[in-house]
Amino acid sequence: MSTGKKILMIEDEDVFIEMFGNKLKQDGYEVVVARNGAWGVKEALADDFDLFIMDMVMPALNGEEMINRIKLEDKTKNVPIIVLSNSVDQETQKRVEDLGVQAFFVKTHTTPNQLSMKIAEMLGIVESEN
Amino acid sequence: MFCTDIPNPILLIFSTSTPSILYYSHIPAIIIPLFFGFFVYFKNRNLLVSKILLAISIVFPIWSFIDLILWTNTSSQLIMFFWSFINLLEIFISILTLYFIYAFLEKKDVSFTFKIIVGLLLFPFLILLCSKLNLPGFDLTNCEPTQGPLIYYFRFLEGIFSIWIISYLIYKLKKEKSENRSPIFYLSLGIIFFNVLISWVNIYGTITGKWEITQYSFFAMPIFIGLMAYLIVRYKAFDIKILGSQALVVSLISLIGALFFYVTETGGKILILINLILASGFGYMLVRSVKKEVKQKEALEIANKEINERKEQLQKMSDSLAQANDRLRQLDQAKTDFVSMASHQLRRSPTSIKGFTSLMLEGSYGALTPELKDVLEKVYKSNEVQIAFVEDLLNVSRLESGSVKFEFAPAGIEELCQDAVDALELKAKDNGLYLDYRKPKSPLPELMIDKSKIREVISNLVDNAIKYTKKGGVTLAVDICDKKQKNCLRGEHLRITVSDTGIGIPATEIPYLFSKFSRGKDTRRLNANGTGLGLYVVKMMTNGNGGKVWVESDGDGQGSRFIIELPLKQSSETLARYA
Numbered sequence: 001m002s003t004g005k006k007i008l009m010i011e012d013e014d015v016f017i018e019m020f021g022n023k024l025k026q027d028g029y030e031v032v033v034a035r036n037g038a039w040g041v042k043e044a045l046a047d048d049f050d051l052f053i054m055d056m057v058m059p060a061l062n063g064e065e066m067i068n069r070i071k072l073e074d075k076t077k078n079v080p081i082i083v084l085s086n087s088v089d090q091e092t093q094k095r096v097e098d099l100g101v102q103a104f105f106v107k108t109h110t111t112p113n114q115l116s117m118k119i120a121e122m123l124g125i126v127e128s129e130n
Numbered sequence: 131m132f133c134t135d136i137p138n139p140i141l142l143i144f145s146t147s148t149p150s151i152l153y154y155s156h157i158p159a160i161i162i163p164l165f166f167g168f169f170v171y172f173k174n175r176n177l178l179v180s181k182i183l184l185a186i187s188i189v190f191p192i193w194s195f196i197d198l199i200l201w202t203n204t205s206s207q208l209i210m211f212f213w214s215f216i217n218l219l220e221i222f223i224s225i226l227t228l229y230f231i232y233a234f235l236e237k238k239d240v241s242f243t244f245k246i247i248v249g250l251l252l253f254p255f256l257i258l259l260c261s262k263l264n265l266p267g268f269d270l271t272n273c274e275p276t277q278g279p280l281i282y283y284f285r286f287l288e289g290i291f292s293i294w295i296i297s298y299l300i301y302k303l304k305k306e307k308s309e310n311r312s313p314i315f316y317l318s319l320g321i322i323f324f325n326v327l328i329s330w331v332n333i334y335g336t337i338t339g340k341w342e343i344t345q346y347s348f349f350a351m352p353i354f355i356g357l358m359a360y361l362i363v364r365y366k367a368f369d370i371k372i373l374g375s376q377a378l379v380v381s382l383i384s385l386i387g388a389l390f391f392y393v394t395e396t397g398g399k400i401l402i403l404i405n406l407i408l409a410s411g412f413g414y415m416l417v418r419s420v421k422k423e424v425k426q427k428e429a430l431e432i433a434n435k436e437i438n439e440r441k442e443q444l445q446k447m448s449d450s451l452a453q454a455n456d457r458l459r460q461l462d463q464a465k466t467d468f469v470s471m472a473s474h475q476l477r478r479s480p481t482s483i484k485g486f487t488s489l490m491l492e493g494s495y496g497a498l499t500p501e502l503k504d505v506l507e508k509v510y511k512s513n514e515v516q517i518a519f520v521e522d523l524l525n526v527s528r529l530e531s532g533s534v535k536f537e538f539a540p541a542g543i544e545e546l547c548q549d550a551v552d553a554l555e556l557k558a559k560d561n562g563l564y565l566d567y568r569k570p571k572s573p574l575p576e577l578m579i580d581k582s583k584i585r586e587v588i589s590n591l592v593d594n595a596i597k598y599t600k601k602g603g604v605t606l607a608v609d610i611c612d613k614k615q616k617n618c619l620r621g622e623h624l625r626i627t628v629s630d631t632g633i634g635i636p637a638t639e640i641p642y643l644f645s646k647f648s649r650g651k652d653t654r655r656l657n658a659n660g661t662g663l664g665l666y667v668v669k670m671m672t673n674g675n676g677g678k679v680w681v682e683s684d685g686d687g688q689g690s691r692f693i694i695e696l697p698l699k700q701s702s703e704t705l706a707r708y709a
Contacts, residue, residue, distance in 0.1 A: 013478070019485040026494060057474055086481060087474035090528075090535050108477040108517050111488035 003028040005123055006047070010040035010054040010066070011084075016107065020053070020084070023112035024119070037061025041069050044076050050123060052076075053115075056085040056092065064092070067099050080122055084115065144202075144391075152201055153391040158384045159194040163187035165380050166356060178239055182230045186223060193219040206268045213275050214265055217284045221255065224291035231295065235302050251287060255280070375420040379413030465531045469524060476520045483513045522663035526646070529670045536583065536674050538705055540576040543584070543624060543696075544569065547608050550588040558596050564603030565592070574610065577624060578700040583671040587679075588626060590668050591692045595630035602631025602689075611695070622698055629691040635683040643681055644669040672696075676704035 007029050011017050021031050032047070034040035038060040044052065052070065056063030063083065070076045080102040093104050102122060105115065167187020174180040196212045196219065203209055225248055232240050258264060258280050265275040356377060386409055390402050487510045489495060491503065498506065528534045551567045558565035588606070595604040611625040635643065644665045672679040676697050683690040 015478075015482045016485070019482060019489070023489060023494065086477040087470050090533075106477075107481040108484065108520075112485050113488060113492055 001028050005050040006030045006032065007051045007053060008032050008034065008040065008044055008049040010034045010037065010052065010058065012036060012055065012058050020112050020115060023116055027116045037066045041066055044070055045073060049079055051119060052079055052081045053084050054081065056083060057087050064096065067096060067101060071100060084110070152198065154388045156194045156198045157388045158381065160191040161384045162381060163190050166377065178233045179230060182226055182233055186226045186230065189219055189222050189226065193223065210265060210268060210275055214259055218255065218259060221252065221284070221287055224288060228291055228295050231299065251290070255283060255287060375417050379417055382409050383413060462531065466533045469527050469531065469533070473524045480513050480517045480520065483509065484517065487513065522667060525667050526663055529667065536580040538578045538580055538700060541579055541581045542576050543574055543608055543626065546581065546585045546588055547606055547626070549585055550592050551606060553589060554592050554596060558604060561596055562601065563596060563599055566603065566605040568605060568607035570609045574608070574624065575698060577696055577698065579675050579696060584675060587668050587671050587694065590664055591628040594664060595628050595632060599630045599632030604628065604630045624696045624698060626694040627691055629689065631689045634686050634688040635681060635690050636686050640681060640683065676700050
């Protein structure tokens with residue numbers, strides 16, 4: 001059953017693309033994958049997305065810069081962003097939260113199911129309990 | 131009248147019939163150069179220029195003396211004898227002057243070629259000195275010898291040396307950079323002045339026959355010698371004031387002394403004698419006070435030099451400290467970067483294990499047999515332990531490198547305790563334990579703490595308590611501790627106590643509990659899921675919040691109490707450290 005929501009996932013590791021991406025697809029989201037930051041920004045501007053999920057450490061453009069670019073464009077600045085990253089550094093987290101990122105998850109502490117439930121909550125699809 | 135009518139002077143030079151201007155000009159010209167020359171020589175025995183100056187300051191007085199003899203005497207033998215080589219002395223002075231300026235400006239001895247050239251020029255003059263070419267006869271009317279043709283060679287030599295000196299000085303003046311110019315400038319000034327006065331005045335005398343003006347050229351000598359001495363002394367930088375004052379005094383005394391011969395009446399002579407004594411006294415005091423002033427200045431300069439050396443040392447130290455600091459900052463950054471990179475890498479595998487096993491357990495990849503489910507759960511759990519360990523490791527690493535920021539804000543402890551209890555209630559229940567939260571008697575004041583850190587600390591301790599308790603439960607209590615209670619020695623502060631009915635801690639292990647990787651040596655007590663870092667992190671985080679944490683236990687199997695104390699008011703030191 002489709003949720004009708006389109007998610008852009010910007011992630012360079014295949015393993016995680018499969019792990020999280022497939023789960024989200026299973027749960028009815030349309031998932032588009034971009035494997036590097038620059039490509040991700042292009043995609044973000046080219047199409048209409050309901051949510052961005054991004055890693056912070058990526059080739060071509062790092063997460064912070066990407067967020068900045070996205071927030072600059074009218075088309076994308078109001079789309080919620082979830083940062084799903086493994087390199088956590090308190091400062092970066094704070095900076096990124098200041099930029100207006102909706103949620104910050106550490107991959108190691110989040111199962112694909114938990115991610116999907118959080119997304120559902122954010123997009124107001126289903127009222128779920130944590 | 132014939133000059134033989136004039137009586138011969140006593141002591142070779144003192145005669146009543148000579149104009150006193152003669153003595154006035156010659157005597158200082160004898161004494162002052164000697165004084166300067168010897169003074170500079172004794173101060174700078176090693177320098178070539180001092181030796182040359184000494185030579186000049188000996189030759190010139192001899193020349194003055196001989197000139198005085200020639201002026202005052204009438205004996206033809208005496209006159210002929212001395213006159214024959216007085217010109218030689220003049221040439222010597224020219225040569226020595228040239229030698230002097232070369233040595234002074236080039237700072238080294240002249241070349242052998244130079245010496246050969248000068249020698250060759252001088253040679254004919256020397257050998258013809260005693261011949262008829264020099265002084266063929268004696269004129270009784272003037273009391274002077276008649277000059278032979280050698281005089282022209284003499285004037286020629288004088289002219290050559292004079293031009294040589296002047297052109298060399300001009301060449302040097304043009305060649306040198308401006309900062310080196312002043313010694314050359316003064317030297318040139320002195321030399322040219324002296325040279326002009328002596329040599330060309332002589333030439334004038336030769337041409338016009340008016341020899342009287344040569345007297346005035348003698349005044350040039352003290353000035354010249356003084357200037358030379360000044361140059362050596364100044365550019366060796368010492369005692370110029372003392373030298374100057376001494377020179378002034380000596381000049382004054384010798385001039386007054388010369389005046390003695392000028393005045394003929396006894397009354398005048400007595401006055402001059404008194405003047406001489408007063409001048410000597412005054413001169414002595416002047417020189418003494420100048421010496422004192424110079425000594426003080428020297429002492430000051432030495433102190434100044436020392437201060438400057440100190441300053442340089444301190445500057446060097448500060449520079450090397452700054453360098454060391456930079457290096458440390460670099461290392462620190464490298465550490466942080468390493469941790470960041472390491473955390474990224476250390477988490478990759480555990481993440482995929484966690485993700486995929488969870489998906490499998492949730493049935494995303496199809497139904498599972500009970501055995502598969504069991505095994506997968508084991509994989510999942512063990513991976514969680516690994517994740518927790520990596521987390522702890524990274525935490526510790528970051529805490530130790532100081533890259534963890536503490537954010538202090540007013541916060542209510544009750545809320546944090548409630549959060550911990552809410553989060554772990556279920557886990558306790560799953561383990562068949564109770565989890566009690568004993569609230570404070572009256573509402574607690576807000577504390578300036580880093581909320582997330584304290585929350586983590588409390589959770590950690592409660593979690594630990596649950597882990598190490600087999601039956602019974604865990605109690606979380608928080609209250610103000612004040613002096614009235616027997617345990618509170620440090621004044622008013624907040625106390626959080628996590629007590630359990632668990633396996634307790636033997637006294638021998640208590641000291642090591644909060645160190646890195648210590649989990650107690652007794653294997654019974656080992657919790658396979660523990661990382662050994664938990665309590666260390668708790669300690670670091672508590673300390674960072676200006677608090678203290680410790681443990682009390684009645685022994686093996688008697689349960690334990692973990693106590694955290696936080697100050698009611700945060701010290702400025704703590705706030706500054708992590709700001």
